[in-house]
Amino acid sequence: MHGSARVDLNDLGSIIGWLFAQWWVWVIVGVVVLFFLVVWIMPAAKVKPSEAYSTDDREANEIALGFLQIVNQPSGPWNDPTASALSDGEKKRLVEMWGVATREEWLSGIERLVTVRRRRDVWVTCLAIRSELAGRLGRVPKSKEWTSAIVEAGGDKRDARSFVAAIEGVEGQVRKLVGKDIVTPDVYVRTLDGYALGQAVALATWGVALGHADIPEARAIIHRINEEGRPAFSSWADFGLSYITGRVMHWSDGVIGEKTFDKFGDGWSEFKAAATAKRNGPWASLPWRIG
Amino acid sequence: MSTDPRTAEPIRVDLSALRTSPGMRTLLAYERAARIPLHRRFFAVLAGVLLLTAAIVAALWWLGSIGMLARVPLIAVFGVSYGVMGAVGFVWYAVGLSRRTRLAMFAWGNGWAYADLLQGTHRPGSAFTRMRRSIERGVIASEDERIPFELGIARSVGGRDEAATVQRPFAFVELPLPAKVPHIVLRNRRRSIVPTLGLGGARMDLEGHFASTFQLLVPEGYQRDALYIFTPDLMARILDLGSGAELELVEDRAYVYLPGSTRFDRPDVMQRAVQLAEELHRRFAARTSSYRDESTGPIVRPEGVAIGLGGQRLGGQGVSLLAVAGVSAAVILSAGITAFALFGGAILRSGG
Numbered sequence: 001m002h003g004s005a006r007v008d009l010n011d012l013g014s015i016i017g018w019l020f021a022q023w024w025v026w027v028i029v030g031v032v033v034l035f036f037l038v039v040w041i042m043p044a045a046k047v048k049p050s051e052a053y054s055t056d057d058r059e060a061n062e063i064a065l066g067f068l069q070i071v072n073q074p075s076g077p078w079n080d081p082t083a084s085a086l087s088d089g090e091k092k093r094l095v096e097m098w099g100v101a102t103r104e105e106w107l108s109g110i111e112r113l114v115t116v117r118r119r120r121d122v123w124v125t126c127l128a129i130r131s132e133l134a135g136r137l138g139r140v141p142k143s144k145e146w147t148s149a150i151v152e153a154g155g156d157k158r159d160a161r162s163f164v165a166a167i168e169g170v171e172g173q174v175r176k177l178v179g180k181d182i183v184t185p186d187v188y189v190r191t192l193d194g195y196a197l198g199q200a201v202a203l204a205t206w207g208v209a210l211g212h213a214d215i216p217e218a219r220a221i222i223h224r225i226n227e228e229g230r231p232a233f234s235s236w237a238d239f240g241l242s243y244i245t246g247r248v249m250h251w252s253d254g255v256i257g258e259k260t261f262d263k264f265g266d267g268w269s270e271f272k273a274a275a276t277a278k279r280n281g282p283w284a285s286l287p288w289r290i291g
Numbered sequence: 292m293s294t295d296p297r298t299a300e301p302i303r304v305d306l307s308a309l310r311t312s313p314g315m316r317t318l319l320a321y322e323r324a325a326r327i328p329l330h331r332r333f334f335a336v337l338a339g340v341l342l343l344t345a346a347i348v349a350a351l352w353w354l355g356s357i358g359m360l361a362r363v364p365l366i367a368v369f370g371v372s373y374g375v376m377g378a379v380g381f382v383w384y385a386v387g388l389s390r391r392t393r394l395a396m397f398a399w400g401n402g403w404a405y406a407d408l409l410q411g412t413h414r415p416g417s418a419f420t421r422m423r424r425s426i427e428r429g430v431i432a433s434e435d436e437r438i439p440f441e442l443g444i445a446r447s448v449g450g451r452d453e454a455a456t457v458q459r460p461f462a463f464v465e466l467p468l469p470a471k472v473p474h475i476v477l478r479n480r481r482r483s484i485v486p487t488l489g490l491g492g493a494r495m496d497l498e499g500h501f502a503s504t505f506q507l508l509v510p511e512g513y514q515r516d517a518l519y520i521f522t523p524d525l526m527a528r529i530l531d532l533g534s535g536a537e538l539e540l541v542e543d544r545a546y547v548y549l550p551g552s553t554r555f556d557r558p559d560v561m562q563r564a565v566q567l568a569e570e571l572h573r574r575f576a577a578r579t580s581s582y583r584d585e586s587t588g589p590i591v592r593p594e595g596v597a598i599g600l601g602g603q604r605l606g607g608q609g610v611s612l613l614a615v616a617g618v619s620a621a622v623i624l625s626a627g628i629t630a631f632a633l634f635g636g637a638i639l640r641s642g643g
Contacts, residue, residue, distance in 0.1 A: 096326075120415070121471070121542060125600045128593035154512075154601025156491050253413065253420060259452070 046280045047273050050077035050084075055282065059219060061290055062226045064274075064282045066201025068243050071270045075206060078274075078282060081218050083202075083209035094206055103212040106203070113200035114225055117193045118250050124191070126150050126163055131190045140188045143168060166256040170245045173261045177268045178240070182275045187237050192249055194242025197229040226290070236283035240271040302438050304565050308396035309558040313389055321392040324399075325407040333388060340381045347374050390556040391429045397561065404432040409443070414465065416539055416546040417476065417485045421608050422447040422456045429555065440568040441465040444551060457614035459484070460551030464568055468543045469580040473602035475517050476508040477529065477538040484537050484548040488615065491606030501526050504534070510602045520578050525571075532567055541604070545575055 008014040019025050049055045060079050063070075067078045076085035086094070100106040129149050133141045141149070143164050150160035167189050175183040204221040207213045213221075233239040248256070248264045277284035313321070322332045329335055347370045354360045360367050391407060398405035409427040412419070419425060422445075430443035446460035461484045478487050480503065487508055495507040495514055505526060509517040520540065529536050529547070537548040547567065554560050584598045596603075631638075 119595065121596045121598065122600070122603045124593055125596055125603065128596075129600075150600070154510075154599055156604070156606025159604070159606055250413070251411075255423065 044273070044276075044279055047071075047282065048077060048280075049282070050080040053077075053079045053081065055079050056286070058290060060282065061286045062219075062222050063201060063205070064286055065226055065230070065239070066198050066205065066222070067274050067282060068240065068267045068270050069198045069202035070205060071274075072267050073202065075202065075209070081205050081208055081215050081222070083205040086206065086209045091206075091210055095210065098203065098206075100203070100207070100210065100212070103207075106207045106210065106212040110200050110203050110207075110221060110225075113196045113203065114228060117196040118246065119193070119196075122155075122159075123163070123249065123254070125153070126155065126160070127167075127190055127192070129153055130188070134188070134190075140186065163254060166249065166254050167245065169256055170248050170261060170265065171241065173265060174241055174244050174268055174271070178272045178275070182272065183237050183241055187235070187241055189241055189245045190238075191232055191242055192246035193229065193232060194239045195244075195246030195250060197225060198239075198243045200225045200229075230288075230290070233288070235288045236275060236286075239288075240275065240283070244268055244271060302435065302565075302569060304562070305400050306397065306558040306562060308400045309393050309556055309561055311393075313392040313396065317396065318388065318392050321395050322388075325391075325395060325405070327407055333385070336381060336384055340377045343377045344374050347371075387428075390554070393556045394429045394431060397556075398431040401433075402435075404434070406430045406432075406443075414546075415541050415544055416463070416465070416548075417490070417541065417605075417609055418458070418461060418463070418539075418546070418548055419445065421486060421611075422458050423453060424448050424450050424455070431555075438565065438569045438572060439467050440565075440572070442555060442564060442568075444553070444555075446551065457611045457617065458486070459611075459613060462549040462551060462553035462555065464547040464549075464564055466545040466547075466568060466572055466575065468540070468545055469576050470582050471543045471597040472520065472540050472579050472582055473510055473513040473516055473584065473598055474542075474604045475510075475513070475520065475540045476605065477521060477526065478506045478508055479535065479537040480504055480506055482535045482550065483612070484535075484550070485539055486609035486611040488612060489607045489610040497526070499523070501530075504530065508605055510605055513602050516582070516584075516602075520575075520582075522574075522578070525574055528567060528570060528574075532563055542598075545571060547571070 007018045054060045059081075063079055063081060070076065070078050070083070073083075073090075074085060075083035075090075095101050098106075098109055100109050130141055130146050133146060133149050137145070147157070147160045147164050150164070151157050171183075171189055175185075201222050204213075204218045204225070207221075208215060208218045230239075233242065244265055244267050247267060248261060251264045252260045273279050274281040274283040318333060351360065351367060351370045354366060395405045395407070407428065409430050410425075412425075412427060414420075425445050425447050427443045427445045430441060432441040433439055442462070442464040444460060444462050447455040447458040449455035474492075476485050476487060476490070478485065490508060492508050492510045493514060495509055495517065496502055497505055497507065501523065507517050507521060529538055532547065533549065533553075535550040539546045539548065555564060584602055
């Protein structure tokens with residue numbers, strides 16, 4: 001008689017007993033347990049730089065500003081100014097997406113990111129109010145204090161509330177996911193420029209891959225982006241927080257729903273990797289201030 | 292060297308491409324040039340519709356042969372309806388494609404850029420910002436210094452997990468301004484496209500015959516600035532474009548909004564739109580290039596921001612009258628059904 005014929009399908013105990021007696025059930029359970037154990041025990045992947053380019057000098061420090069965009073694309077190792085990992089299809093998509101078919105378009109794209117920086121006056125002003133208030137108070141302003149300051153400056157109360165909630169919500173998510181040891185409580189969003197600046201550095205490297213420039217020219221552009229953009233930030237964490245928040249705010253138009261962060265804030269894992277010394281993250285070893 | 296737009300020669304626009312219907316060869320060339328995905332191209336859609344029709348005919352024939360149609364004739368009605376819907380849909384699609392082809396030929400003929408479909412443009416105009424997800428069709432962009440503009444048709448669309456924002460499709464002409472200005476909406480009282488219900492700021496009634504058509508929405512404290520920019524002759528030109536036109540100034544952009552049914556592919560409409568764009572560009576260059584907001588202090592105006600926080604945006608998101616009407620109708624209908632369910636029996640009994 002076949003084994004399964006002894007199972008009474010009307011009796012749950014009989015079904016469970018039969019399942020326990022099958023070898024293949026134990027194999028499936030073992031594989032699942034092993035998978036979770038390996039995932040749990042396995043150390044997070046290390047950040048791999050290109051061996052052909054430096055990782056600790058001024059040039060490496062400057063290109064590290066584009067880490068999140070370069071790795072998120074991905075267009076190659078973070079310190080590779082030639083974006084060597086881009087395939088022909090990816091290059092084509094980049095050209096279409098960014099409108100950089102010619103050298104002139106590529107240069108003006110970078111120029112726009114460095115100067116216009118995807119800024120919206122209302123957001124810039126509200127963040128400047130927060131920064132000014134923090135300077136006066138000597139601490140990060142609370143939601144109510146910030147909202148009141150915006151309203152006092154002439155802003156609409158409802159709009160102020162939703163903007164403050166959006167920024168603080170994204171900030172909280174990034175802090176939770178990246179870690180409070182990296183995004184410390186005194187780090188807060190003062191500008192959303194980080195997103196455009198990070199993109200500008202990446203776009204400079206993509207220009208080399210697209211044949212619009214050579215490495216020295218891309219390095220010179222990246223140097224200029226750093227000179228103009230870096231003074232607005234105080235640390236890598238400050239910059240990374242600005243990048244992620246800027247990305248989320250830009251693509252959501254400031255309307256933050258339940259799934260908005262999952263959709264646009266996915267760069268948090270790269271942020272964590274970049275800022276973790278154990279994972280060989282460049283932001284953990286390179287100084288923010290370039291001498 | 293840049294040309295002063297106020298002294299430049301009037302631009303000549305070649306409208307000939309809009310006067311002729313595109314042939315099949317032009318249509319197919321347009322599909323390739325505009326990089327329309329294969330599944331949305333003419334012959335792919337035609338093949339889809341023919342397949343659908345063939346499938347319906349085959350299914351009806353089979354159902355007829357087994358006697359099902361004789362027993363349930365409603366199936367035939369459904370089948371024919373789907374076939375008709377498919378045919379009507381295809382005609383609608385083909386007409387739209389033909390119109391956009393004409394627009395593209397017109398744009399390329401004049402050395403302007405053209406896009407069949409744009410998404411995520413993040414334009415700052417109120418009609419755009421309130422839509423969660425929008426698409427723009429048949430967008431023409433001119434970078435000519437004498438007449439820099441973009442025009443197209445925008446509509447709200449839904450996503451995989453969200454419904455479309457309630458917003459009627461609308462046509463727009465976007466013009467860059469030489470300087471940033473306060474947020475001002477010249478609302479059309481008869482047919483408003485910008486949802487102004489719930490928008491903050493002051494409502495300014497205009498003088499003369501413009502009062503019956505337009506109303507100005509201005510941030511508090513910027514009323515004088517609005518009157519400086521919106522002169523009567525400027526409003527007269529907006530009226531020339533049609534009774535459904537509306538105007539908005541926001542940041543360093545001006546938007547002329549027109550009904551979604553606006554046919555930019557018609558030579559007369561396009562000519563009026565281009566002339567208006569050229570004229571508004573000249574007028575705004577003259578009226579706004581020297582504009583300075585002197586109403587606020589330095590704290591609320593960080594570097595690069597020219598307008599005080601109170602003037603940057605009219606507060607609120609604005610609510611669509613269509614949405615209000617829809618929700619009201621649903622509430623009234625639900626209340627009516629509930630009332631009938633509760634008291635309908637008694638009412639009917641008392642009646643007879």
